[in-house]
Amino acid sequence: MREFLAGSLSGSCTVLLLQPLDTIKTYRQLPVSNNIVTRNSNRNVRSILHSITRGEIHVSSLWRGTMPSLFRTAPGTGIYFTTIDIFRGLRYGKNIPESRLGNLMIGVCARGVSSATMMPLTIVKTRFESGWFKYKSVYQALTTIFRQEGISGMFSGGVATVMRDAPYSGLFLLLYFELKQHADKKWTDTELPFIVTFGCGLISGFFASMLTHPFDVIKTRMQVNTSRFSLRQAVLDILKERGARGMMAGLTVRVCRKMLVSAFNWAFYERILHRIKNV
Template structure:
């Protein structure tokens, strides 16, 4: 941004070297992702809280009607935990999302420029790029994902993030800190790949004159459409991930979660929490990708 170009006093610092650093696409990608992570997490955390509680079998899986459960859950949270309860888990969410989205865009930009030196990747290349970038970012920040889910659920009453990390490690070991890694990868990697493919294809389908006149609205709209399609496809793994992280002693593994939910709640059990997740995912994608595209086309950050 413009403040980065302010004149530096005569301190012997090479301004041209600083400009080259600030022009680094990897740094710009990380900066845009981190900024969007702060904005999205702060504004949209209540949707994650609602989604997690909808996926909690003790609270919600006894009903097949996701939409009609949202208002009672919001009312219950406010009644017992005040309005701040809707932002429960914000601290671990920020600790996960700020570096997480930044790292994702960082990996995305690196893979895209290093291995696919094209203006617009093909559909198969887009899927590959998205899968690799999301897998790297997701696996790195998995412990914070576990803590975030438990804070949001209302089942665990940790006093802080470090207390949660220490407690999980003490009672469950490293396995506890990576609980739900497989379904998380199964959710995030296909989501990122499918999303990136749809995003590139919808963006390329927009007439060039419209794109040149309204780039940000085009990016925002393409992100909304692409995220909606990708979220619908990857909803079941999100449910599996939540169950494994909330009730580690109840299931022997991923397959036991799949079977348990189907036998007890049917196919609809795999789509609990779809409404708030869809709302959050689409808004996060729209905000973060619009900002990312804006930053990457600027001459400096």
């Protein structure tokens, strides 16, 4: 319960801080013909910022999708950290030393569980951010998707999401605990400073997000399409429209965002959990 509470609080803080980066990333990955930002531009972050200054996009729209993000991220992050704690207890609970492979698999399984559980809200978040859909609330979005697209619509892009999130989490956890072990040797008698855990998260998030980015592009394309859109169709659509470079659309924004999200999540989580345990 403590891990769930600490994870939920850390996830909520991170969403409020970094939602604009997620919205910009979604803009960059939308199909060109329907996207005011990318239709007549170089499809880069600068063009999006220019669209904001010209009034084509209101600055408040960068926080579009914040509510569904909170609904998804708070419990999702709580589930993620709770699952990690459970799996680590099962894996290392009997004086078994930590291993790189063990941490990799724990990360994969924990993110797979949380991603699959929160998939319907992930779709709602992506659609709110796109600006294509005029949903008035998260509840209306969920009921509309279910009514018009069925249960499959609630899990559209699920395979691509799990293929993106599970390897990302596995790689991140492997690197994060490896870096933390080295840091712990220096701060043997005290809690690691916030900036140290934050730095471990930044480095781990950079490498993990670089390697898993194409699946994020595929996921976005599938989740903003209201018809049944398979993973293969999404890949072919992206390649036809933008070529191989299309699989890297939004890379800079996503890498920056994922680095910061992971770093803040873990730094906040470790600090909050430490405080809760001392209450």
